[in-house]
Amino acid sequence: MTEEEKKEDDVRVGVFICHCGSNIGGLIDCKGLADYAGTLPGVTHSEDNLYTCSETGLTAIKTAIKENNLNRVVVASCTPRTHEPLFRECVSEAGLNPYLFNFVNIRDQCTWVHMKDAEGAYAKAADLVKMGVAKAEKLEPLDMIKLDINQVGLVIGGGVTGISAALNLSRQGFKTYLIEKEAQLGGRLNNLYKLFPHDIDASEIVNRLISNANNPKNLEVLTSTQIVNIHGFVGNYEVEITQNGNNKTLKVGTIIVAVGSSLLDPKGLFGYNGQNIITQYELEPKLKNNQIKAKDIVMIQCAGSRNDKRPYCSSVCCMTALKNALIIKEKNPDTHISILFRDLYTPGTEYEEYYRKAREKGIIFINYDVDRNPNVEENQVRVYNEYIGEDMLIPYDLLVLSTPLVANTDNKVLAQMLKVPTESNNFFLEAHVKLRPSDFATAGVFIGGSAKWPVDITESIAQGYSAASRASTILSHKTIEVDGATSNLPVYNKNLCSGCEICMKVCPFHAIVKNEDDEIEIIEALCKGCGVCGATCTNQAIVIKHFTDDQIMSEILAYGGK
Amino acid sequence: MEKSSKSALVIGGGIAGIQAALDLADMGIHVDMVEKKPSIGGRMAQLDKTFPTNDCSICILAPKLSECYRHPNITLHAYSEVQKVEGTAGNFTVEILKRARYVKESECINCGLCAEKCPMRVEDEFDRELRKRRAIYMYYLQGVPAIMTIDKEKCLWFTKNACRICEKACEKEAIDFDQQDQTITLNNVGSIVVATGYNLIEDFEKEALNIYGYGKFRNVVTALEFERMECASGPQGGHIKRFSDGVTPKKIAFLQCIGSRSDRYKKYCSSICCMYTTKEAMIAYEHDNSLESYVFYIDMRAGGKGFQSFLRRGASDYNIDYIKSKIAQIDIDKDENPIIVYEDYDDGKIKQLKVDLVVLATCIIPPEGIEDMAKLLGIELNDYNFIKTTPFIPVETSKNGIFTCGCVHEPMDIPRSVTEASGAAARAAEVIRGG
Incomplete structure (x- = not known):
């Protein structure tokens, strides 16, 4: 039977209730819920599974589709955020259009949020299942939208992350643009002296990367270049750039964000004066030029971080302090160096060994508590030592503050152009912290390095490669399929459209335009199906596919609306 | 391309x-x-x-x-x-x-009838030996590929030339003792x-855990064991119970850097333990809101994205007390409650804390x-x-x-x-x- 014929046929819904281990099954009676679902109109099959998403569960769905000739499938389980693609693919493998699947969220929205009210959670789950089945009956098959891909990569930011990403993409065979706003590549690395944990010259790494970047066949490096605007969608981005006053548009398939981070302005921190009270970052060139003659050096960790204003750990400062202290000790073993710290951050094998080395070399580590910050006085630091229960006075002729990396102030501008989010500290926010660390939720845009979160050089390079890998999964293909559940102005509704243009103004994705005939046109590839246009359309001319008025009304009526 | x-x-x-x-x-x-x-x-x-x-x-x-x-x-x-x-x-x-799995991959539908009938009970590696599985088994419930496997070392047919009950139980005729x-x-x-x-240090150097009473005291477990204890599909069905008396612990001590940052065992930092410990304590609290957790640590290492906020939430919302300290020894009282003797780095004093359960954050190897x-x-x-x-x-x-x-x-x-x-x-x- 073809899909068309099935559609003509009676609606036959299969409902699958997932226990999600004990996430759902531990609170409510899934077997009972499945039995209840079996009594709903249109439902010809219902069952409960311990994990509907396991291979066993997926096989059960496919078997049920075949055996009961199902033409709609409802899964009531965790969340569509992580699992909708899986179930869509599953029903599609059994010969059903993937849009004839409907997800009902009974974990996040029932058993998790109402974990103290099992009865209420069950009642709500039953309602949601009833509504889900009602909507399923009204579902229509839809096609995915096929897009051509411009197999060209763009990397924004010519620091260590961006160079690594761009080199990899170009070596994979993709034409790649690398954009840097400064006149030279290398980013923050240009101002550092040596790099932990092997104390090699930063310039060595920069030079190696830059010489590689200057000599590949597919890579075009554009320095002194800034982004003006970005349009388009996955596979087809148009990036307006300006280089020395000349504007140009680059057509690319994917974009990697590697814009790095900024330094915290240290003014007002621990008596900072830029003279004998400086930051680690300011110490670097002084070390390089052999200008450090101080005999008593104190370093203060977490200067401006891990507080209420900046609650995060900048993760690179402990190793930076250790490295600079060791360099000084090496040059002049008689220097007294004390590091005032809260929790020393040297995870893993080599970093912990580096910490041991620093202690062996006679660097003094003194713990302080955030509630009793060190007090910087003239020529001495007063720090309360909890262990001995009294203040310690440590003399200094150089005080070095380990200040955190902070998010670039212009991240928001770029984020808006790319339609990607930032988090509370203004760093870019990836699609999923755990399993999609290099992706944005926006298709075709990727992230790496300290633009996302403070990371050291080694991790930045790995993240650059990672972003390149993710971009390559798109650039390797000539076409891509994207979600077909978009906004739509059907031909039969065209006479309803008054051309008021409200939809154009509210669309956050710039997906609605007026064409040559002065008619509203929706660019489906840009549309994310958010529905704002449909909700605001004064004449109800716009239809949101997969969320039609009819489908949503059926849910409301099933719940008890009139 | x-x-x-x-x-x-x-x-x-x-x-x-x-x-x-x-x-x-x-x-x-x-x-x-x-x-x-x-x-x-x-x-x-x-x-x-x-x-x-x-x-x-x-x-x-x-x-x-x-x-x-x-x-x-x-x-x-x-x-x-x-x-x-x-x-x-x-x-x-x-x-x-x-x-050889001794099970035909093309036939097995993972219905589990064979395992139900299998008379051989063996330690379940996946569940850190906290329960038994059968000699024919799925590695774990949601495992992929979802195909049964016969443990040749334990199967009665292979060891004693007797049984083959699974073969009779299987409706799909998927068992194949001749597979090579x-x-x-x-x-x-x-x-x-x-x-x-x-692997984890307890897999090969169990002695690193000796001074914490692991193996000697039933209410001292490793972090991965605790992970299985918390898990809905784990050996306790997601209801945390201590092994001495089956009672749900109300006071849990989490000990950090077990075998790591150590001169005797591993010098390095195991990197992930500060974070997973906080998570384990949070989840245990979600199971039982009267729970008190104590984390004994050297440095809290939380540099990743959102990690510091996570620790803050642990302290403010999940009743977790972080104690910068050095563990001296662990003993038990007559009810097998572990008693931790430690030096509190905040005031340099030697203190004791009696808890219901101890969880050891053991080192990655x-x-x-x-x-x-x-x-x-x-x-x-x-x-x-x-x-x-x-x-x-x-x-x-x-x-x-x-x-x-x-x-x-x-x-x-x-x-x-x-x-x-x-x-x-x-x-x-x-x-x-x-x-």
Whole structure:
């Protein structure tokens, strides 16, 4: 039977209730819920599974589709955020259009949020299942939208992350643009002296990367270049750039964000004066030029971080302090160096060994508590030592503050152009912290390095490669399929459209335009199906596919609306 | 991009191997994935939830397992091992030993009838030996591929020449006692990604846990055991009970740096324990809001994204008390309640705390058999016996064309493992595409 014929046929819904281990099954009676679902109109099959998403569960769905000739499938389980693609693919493998699947969220929205009210959670789950089945009956098959891909990569930011990403993409065979706003590549690395944990010259790494970047066949490096605007969608981005006053548009398939981070302005921190009270970052060139003659050096960790204003750990400062202290000790073993710290951050094998080395070399580590910050006085630091229960006075002729990396102030501008989010500290926010660390939720845009979160050089390079890998999964293909559940102005509704243009103004994705005939046109590839246009359309001319008025009304009526 | 004639080999089917394989496969490169265990999933499959989002671990992993299994560009060799590697970058020849499951993969539907009837009960490795499984078994409930396996070492037919009850129980006639190990040869392998993960110190150096009473006191458990205890599909069905009397603990002590940052055992920091400990304490609190947790630590190491906020939440919302301290010894009272004697670094005093349960955050160590693996591949190990990589050239081993990611070269959390896995895939693709 073809899909068309099935559609003509009676609606036959299969409902699958997932226990999600004990996430759902531990609170409510899934077997009972499945039995209840079996009594709903249109439902010809219902069952409960311990994990509907396991291979066993997926096989059960496919078997049920075949055996009961199902033409709609409802899964009531965790969340569509992580699992909708899986179930869509599953029903599609059994010969059903993937849009004839409907997800009902009974974990996040029932058993998790109402974990103290099992009865209420069950009642709500039953309602949601009833509504889900009602909507399923009204579902229509839809096609995915096929897009051509411009197999060209763009990397924004010519620091260590961006160079690594761009080199990899170009070596994979993709034409790649690398954009840097400064006149030279290398980013923050240009101002550092040596790099932990092997104390090699930063310039060595920069030079190696830059010489590689200057000599590949597919890579075009554009320095002194800034982004003006970005349009388009996955596979087809148009990036307006300006280089020395000349504007140009680059057509690319994917974009990697590697814009790095900024330094915290240290003014007002621990008596900072830029003279004998400086930051680690300011110490670097002084070390390089052999200008450090101080005999008593104190370093203060977490200067401006891990507080209420900046609650995060900048993760690179402990190793930076250790490295600079060791360099000084090496040059002049008689220097007294004390590091005032809260929790020393040297995870893993080599970093912990580096910490041991620093202690062996006679660097003094003194713990302080955030509630009793060190007090910087003239020529001495007063720090309360909890262990001995009294203040310690440590003399200094150089005080070095380990200040955190902070998010670039212009991240928001770029984020808006790319339609990607930032988090509370203004760093870019990836699609999923755990399993999609290099992706944005926006298709075709990727992230790496300290633009996302403070990371050291080694991790930045790995993240650059990672972003390149993710971009390559798109650039390797000539076409891509994207979600077909978009906004739509059907031909039969065209006479309803008054051309008021409200939809154009509210669309956050710039997906609605007026064409040559002065008619509203929706660019489906840009549309994310958010529905704002449909909700605001004064004449109800716009239809949101997969969320039609009819489908949503059926849910409301099933719940008890009139 | 044209489809490449060269393929990639991914060794290890944990989250790192899975991500590397999926990326390469999505680039249009064929991947052979080799996993020693009967199912892929690795350590992440054993975890209850994951920090800092507290997502249910298997729930977010399962779609990836499925994807790996169904991907047209991935051939999954589970219950298999690499036994020979020859050649150089761009053109390796690899021999895989595919061990007999004594169950026909094409027939088994994982209905479990065989295991129900199997009379042999053996320690369940996946559940850290906290319960028994049968001699014919699924490695774990949601395992992929979802095929039963006969444990030849334990099966009565193989050990005593008696039984074969599973054969009668199976309605699909999937049991095949005559099945043989197979050797599979892969030619034209362009690059290799090694992602064989890690073991824990208690797996091989249990003595590192002795001073904490592990093995002697029933109410001292390891963190991975506790992970299984919290898990809904674990041996206690998600209801945490201590082993001496089955009572739900109201006071739990979490001890950090067990075997790590130590002069006697491992000098290095195991990287992930501060965070997973906080997560375990949070989840335990969600099970029982009257729970008090105490974390005994040296330094709280929480540098990753959102990690500091996570610790703050632990202290403010989940009744977790963080104590900077040094553990002196652990004893028990007559009710087997552990008593911790420690030096409190905040005031330098020696104190005691009686708790109901102790959880040990044990150290990550290189995976079993890493020396053999290194020899086989011709790659170097570092001073700690992890795979040797060089800072600034991450994910590269000492041999061209062989890349690595995840805990097999350095203790790290899941986000970093996933990042490195994609990174390794990118570099592997460079070699395959001749860049």
